[in-house]
Amino acid sequence: MFRPSQAVLDTVGTFVRLGLAAVWLTSGAIKLADPGQTYLAVKAYEVLPDALLHPVATALPLLELALGVLALAGLLTRSVAVVSAILLVLFIVGVSQSWARGLTIDCGCFGGGGQVAAGQTQYPQEIARDLGFLVLAGWLIRRPRTRLAVDGWLRPRETEPAVRETERA
Template identity: 70%
Template sequence: MVRPSQPVLNTVGTLARLGLAAVWLVSGALKLADPGQTLIAVQAYEVLPDALENVVAIALPLVELVLGLLLLAGLATRWAAAAALGLLLVLIAGIAQSWARGLSIDCGCFGGGGHVAAGQTEYPQEILRDTGFALLAVWLLARPRTWLSLDGWLARGRGNSGEPGHDYSGIAEGN
């Protein structure tokens, strides 16, 4: 069996990190741009008490933006991946419960959201998409080493330059 080289694995990790960063940055920015619609999307799930709906509608885009910025910078990559995975599992569960309860909603994952006409839901696609994003987070949890990351820069500053004989400039050793 052929094992991928370290540079190939590091490149895959970098693409996973940047891809997941883009997802969170776009999702958070779209929600933040229209807070009223974000509240409507949160309310459509019909799972939170009224007192928490506003808090979640305000906090969710901010959390998404922070995760996106951490992943973009490659800072605390393993922690950010764990938080992203946890959030994605909550979002998948929310979509699944809406489907199971027969609600007709748009998930609001990338802005918009709320109730839609019967038959206009895309639950399987939304769950599959978020599962793909979760797999990116799992990769980063298992292997947070990526190119062009602050984690790698900080590791070099502590004297962790990687394995003997290999130049891991810009590669994170893990968190």
């Protein structure tokens, strides 16, 4: 049975980490650039009380940018992946409940958001996209080691047990 080498897995992980970073940096930057539209997108889901709309609309792009920067640097990779997975599950649930309730909204995931005309929703595509991003987060939860990551510089991989035993002798 073919088993990829650690170097191949580390390289794949690097592309996964950078892909997730790109998602969060793009999404967060677009939302931060248009806070009024982000507010309308959050409000359109009709799940939060009015008192939470502004705090969530303000915090969401900042959280996404923080996740993006940490993922880009490869710092706290597993933690970033766990928070990413939680956030993506919340997004999937949000879109799903909107679809189930018959709301006609744009998810606002990458800008825009709010009410749209009937037939303009893209719920299946939005859910599929977020599931794809969730797979990326899942990879990094399972295997956070990647190339060119601050994590690797802070905590270098231990040598194999057999090597350690021969060093002691």
